[in-house]
Amino acid sequence: MSSLRAKIQDVFNEPACEQNRDKDAKARKKGCSKPLTPGAAAGGCAFDGAKIVLQPITDVAHLIHAPLACEGNSWDNRGAASSGPTLWRTSFTTDLTELDVVMGQGERKLFKAIREIKEAYGPPAIFVYPTCVTALIGDDIEAVCKRAAEKFGLAVVPVNAPGFVGSKNLGNKLAGEALLEHVIGTVEPDDAGPYDINILGEFNLSGEFWLVKPLLDRLGIRVRACIPGDARYFDIACAHRAQAAMMVCSTALINLARKMEQRWGIPFFEGSFYGITDTSEALRQISQLLVKKGADPEILGRTEALIAEEEAIAWKKLAGYRPRLEGKRVLLNTGGVKSWSVVHALMEIGIEVVGTSVKKSTVEDKERIKQILKDDNHIFEQMAAPELYAMLSEHKADILLSGGRTQFVALKAKTPWLDINQERQHPYAGYDGMVELVRQIDLAIQNPIWCQVREPAPWDCQPAVREELPRTKSETVTLHAVQEFSGTTAPDFGEC
Known part of the structure; x- marks a missing residue:
């Protein structure tokens, strides 16, 4: 728990955040999380936030070390899409019971679950998420993951972000810390090039990154790792060899971008692929960062040619709307x-x-x-x-x-x-x-x-007034009887 507290304080003290830099030392330790109102929806816990960031890594098994409800409430809470593996769509949990908690069987059950996933699916890595229950009873997740990795010969990554430590946004950043500590930089690629980039904070919702990647491919720019949208474990492990990075959602992973720049000299900028102008500007900035890192300046001309061509096509399509x-x-x-x-x-x-x-x-x-x-x-x-x-x-x-x-x-x-x-x-x-x-x-x-x-309902409309034909005495008596039964008027039999 002491290491977790240190990570949280480090995340709160984020130098790349302009808002954080303007605070004094005392306010900086409190982070950006607002106090929660009892009985109100908090918008997701730290565990939920960590799962959101890491689950789109498609070839990894995501194991929730917790009672069943923790996984049931958080499974598949993002509409991310995969171009290949579907393992991330399979739900894994140790399903702790009250008896497991009382008898101290949590760590043993976790180790057994890791072994079963390894034998049944053979993933390149297993991400293990403790939640409030397993964190409070003191299960040593990191020790179990380390032992399992040695025993089974695969990466077993502890994602230490139990729900009670803070908000969903804090969980996003703790997930980035887990990638920095256990994944990124663990594999050396044999095909690193001057046009490799990382895209950070892009979730590939409804497959929308697939609309952007062909543009980069046409420029000869390779996405070394898109974190986390449609990602593969090996790609993220090699992400430290990229030449530049684009930050799409700084609220979630600004700490990841800053520390990758510090450790491996990967410059980054924050941009957007929404809208014609912003998409063009993002392509320009990517090309400019690559040139600063040593790429051939001719890519700048090719980028402008691509932008002019694509903008003309898009504006022509939009003209009718x-x-x-x-x-x-x-x-x-x-x-x-x-x-x-x-x-x-x-x-x-x-x-x-x-x-x-x-x-x-x-x-x-x-x-x-x-x-x-x-x-x-x-x-x-x-x-x-x-x-x-x-x-x-x-x-x-x-x-x-x-x-x-x-x-x-x-x-x-x-x-x-x-x-x-x-x-x-x-x-x-x-x-x-x-x-x-x-x-x-x-x-x-x-x-x-x-x-x-938006039209008035038929029963709210006043019916048209029509001239009624004179009734006979028998019809009048019947009408009075009906009105008396419905309580609309008092009967009058004086003329009968």
């Missing part, structure tokens, strides 16, 4: 890199952004948003469901872009909604991804269902 979407108002309820990159992408085609959330954004993210929107009134830290509903029901936005948690708020307000978070079904990165994003927004806004659901 501009008349239909120009002036439409979008409310963006997300965070992180999407809080500014998607904003910029939408504004490029004339869509008005009436608000964007910055709940999970860094100081750098917020500064970018201010530069793009030129108005702080469109930036909000977080918006509660009632406020969000009020804004949508008053028709201040034509569509809501958010995660699945707030989709029902939009539907209740009879407002189109599009999933922009990890559960999305369509890739939005790169030039083709931008075209797909605009197409999906157009489909959502122009869907004829919204005209129908």
Whole structure:
């Protein structure tokens, strides 16, 4: 536990974080995690965050040393995609019971589970995740992993991020520490070249990195390791021989990028593959970093030629959507890199952004948003469901872009909604991804269902007044009897 405390303090004292540098020494030790409100959703624990970062490593077995519920609640919580191995989709857990805890059988059961995975699947590595229960009872995970690695001849990596130590974001960073300590640099590649790069914080959601990688391939740039999206253990182990790196989500893995620069001299920058302009700028910066590291300067010219060609194709495809979407108002309820990159992408085609959330954004993210929107009134830290509903029901936005948690708020307000978070079904990165994003927004806004659901219900409409024919005395008596039964009026039999 003492080593875990040291890692947490090291993660909190992050020199590459501008917000952290502005704090005093006392405030720096507290990190960026906000105190939790009892009874409120915390947005995920440290174990959850570590699992999010590491599970997309597709050929690794991910073993949860915990009671069954810990794995059941965290399995497959990201829509990452794999181009090959599917082992990461298999759920492994030691399934500790109360009897195991009382009798001290946790470490023995963990060792046995590692052996069974080795014999049944033969993975290149097994990642072991302790959770709150196994951390509190004192199971020595690192010792068991070390012994198993020696015994079975494969990498067994302890990911020491039990849930109680902090938030999901802290777990992201602890996962990066585990890669630095046990994986990266453990294998020397025999094919290192001057055009090798790493992509950090890219999760390949819905396979969207596959829209970007062909662009890099055309420039002769090889992705040595994409961490963690569609990654392989061997690629990550060789990641220290890359020449440059691009940080996609600094909130998650800024510590990994900084320490790789310190240890192996791999320069990095933070960029985005969302939107035409940002994708082009990311390609330029990658090429420029490679040239600074010794690559042939001719790659700069080839990069500009590729950008000009791809931008022309993308703008031509988008031309048909501009008349239909120009002036439409979008409310963006997300965070992180999407809080500014998607904003910029939408504004490029004339869509008005009436608000964007910055709940999970860094100081750098917020500064970018201010530069793009030129108005702080469109930036909000977080918006509660009632406020969000009020804004949508008053028709201040034509569509809501958010995660699945707030989709029902939009539907209740009879407002189109599009999933922009990890559960999305369509890739939005790169030039083709931008075209797909605009197409999906157009489909959502122009869907004829919204005209129908906004119309008054038939039972709310006043029926047309029609002239009634005179009733006979028997018909009048029957009508009075019916009204008396229904309680609508008092009977009057005076004329009968």
